[in-house]
Amino acid sequence: MRPALPQWSGTLAAKAAAFITVMCCALAALLGVLVHVQVTNQTVGQARDQALQRLAMTTERYEAGDPLRWGAGLDPPGLPRQLRELAVAGDRGTMVADLAGRPTMWAAGPADGDRALAVAVDYSQQARTIEGLDRAILWSSGLAIGATLLVGAFAVTRVTRRLHTTALVARRISAGDLDARVNDNRTGPGTKDPARPQDEVAAVAAALDSMASSLQSKLLAEQRFTADVAHELRTPLTGLHAAAELLPPGRPTELVRDRVAALRTLTEDLLEISRLDTGGERLELDTEQLGLLAERVARGAGNGTEVRVVRDVRVETDRRRLERVLGNLVANAHKHGRGPVVVTVDGPVVTVRDHGDGFPEYLVAHGPQRFRTEGGTKGHGLGLTIALGQAEVLGARLEFSNAVDGGAVATLRVAAE
Template sequence: MRLSPGRLLPPWAGTLAAKAAAFITGMCCALAALLGVLVHVSVTHQTVDQARDRALQRLAEVTEDYEAGDTLRRGAGLDPPGLPAPLRKMAAGGERGTMVAEHRGRPTMWAAGPADGGRALAVGIDYSQQARTIDGLDRAILWSSALAIGATLLVGSFAVTRVTRRLHTTARVARRITAGDLDARVGDPRTKDADRPQDEVAAVAAALDSMAASLQGKLLAEQRFTADVAHELRTPLTGLHAAAELLPPGRPTELVRDRVAALRTLTEDLLEISRLDTGRERLDAETEQLGPLAERVVRAAGAAGAGTTEVRVVRDLSVETDRRRLERVLGNLVANAHRHGRAPVVLTVDGPVVTVRDHGDGYPEYLLAHGPQRFRTEGGSKGHGLGLTIALGQAEVLGARLEFANAPDGGAVATLTLPQRP
């Protein structure tokens, strides 16, 4: 059974880089808008105030000329056409004021004050230059804001991408460790140089490397312990087996021989587990016909007291594989089906796919979720021992895929998919 190391994230959707880019863009836009509004308001107020002061000064001069009976200057007049109605009303009420309005297609700064007969004495000053200045300033603010946002986004994205690339590397190594590659390390350069400043990503990488090294050390120690125990048990068990053969016939002798045989089988299984754990097992491949091989496995299982197994060959196939290891895998699956399931047990060959099914209660949930675990029991029931663990390990040596599932109508189903080599 091969467990998925985790769903890989897409390159951008929902990643830190995309969120950081969106955040940087939003902050740049907000800052550019704020600065643009402040500059626009400040310059506009300054420009309008200057134009207003000029218009009021001209109005004062025109008022002096009007009171002195002199001819009014150009651009001044009583109730001139184009004077905004609100400003005319204000002047008729005895107050002075200014206003910008369109006159003859051009922006004009008007200044008006009261005159005899409830009329308005007004002066108009061309406001085109000031309006163009403000418009040019607004365009400059927009362009400079766009350039600043683009430059900041590029620089920010580059900086964030460097961080996210390191995070992706760390996540990739973590997935490799989850998949069983305990030699995988992040090896962040910042963790190797003590004088280099350490950031949070380097701390995470260092912690992951330290965890992997510690886990690898503990697993290696466990593997050595298992191998040492199995080797140490082998010698006394051999002597015990020889001594049991010398006992006189009888029921006690049968019980002793049975228990000694069980201990020898367990010891051999432990030795096999330790060899598989080292990952140094090599194939002795040859061409095998799956149908006859399945028949041999079933006959051997029946001779060992595993019970009757039906063999169905849907489509026979010749494969390049290690016969001994393949027989070990199928034999363990058949034995487990008889030991923990119920009859009928069916072994089906369909091309490179071999299934072993029983009609019992099915595999427990923990086995379906995490794969076989050594000697694990649940709810007081008998555990699955080492048989399925050895089958899974030998299947990996063969390059095959071993999957465990429960049939919809009940029963456990083990599916072995063999690689097809040219």
């Protein structure tokens, strides 16, 4: 079973969304801090200048002996200790502190003796301005992040959707559907705009479509070649077979007839494979008793094949094709394995087992391959390839494995009635 597409938690869209969110938060935080610092410095600077101006005017009135106005005095209550110490030391300074629960900008300077002359300026409006600015920064940052995330997710989702489509088409092609194409709207012959730049996804889709077309053309050419060769061989083989029948009896004649029969079988197998490759096979369905059909195939093999019917069922199938599949499996077991060869029917599952060296690893992993040999050993010819192709036409599933205690096992699962 092929693995499904990745889940949302592992997709490019999720990673891009996380990246966009982090970058937006970082950018919003940076801009918010910069705006907050800039506005705060400006507001505090204006309040400080105002407090120092009032302090200068208060100092002039104090030195002139005039009475001090409200909000000014010598060592007034609430004056911050650090600011008083600075003023007593002979310097002027400002500081923001609470006075009766209200933000206040203090300005203080030296007076006579060890006292400080200070003024208090209401700082509530400036504090509210900074708080409002902070709230506006937070709200605007949230809205900007949300809007950017939505736009980014929309853009990334369009790209990932095209990538998913390309991946699905690639899976269909690998499964044998060579007609599958991506047909990306940026690469389609009818919609491609020469002035519109081709992005990387479109380039991948175009490369996949081109690869599929090239692969399909090569396979079709191979199928036509195989069919043409088989058809061309039929005529001379028919004549050769007729000529061999006219030869006088003897060992040489038997050898010639045997080789001619082998060539005719190979030619018929090639023709059958070419028909399977082109998908032109049509089923002739009928209801069959699976156990009886397996016993008939075993008798036809004539090699002492044992049939075990654990549970018999009736199946709706094409009898000729199912007999072809089982016959090829039994023939392969006798030819490439060792006896006893056992055919077991257990409901809609039929297994054919020998007691030889088992299937090669490549065959178990990838299925039968035409004429392939490994390590100088004799290959499995076309029998298993035809059995697999006919099983697919029947809608059955044919699997190959090796028994734990030795021997090759072919398992055919057909649809029960």
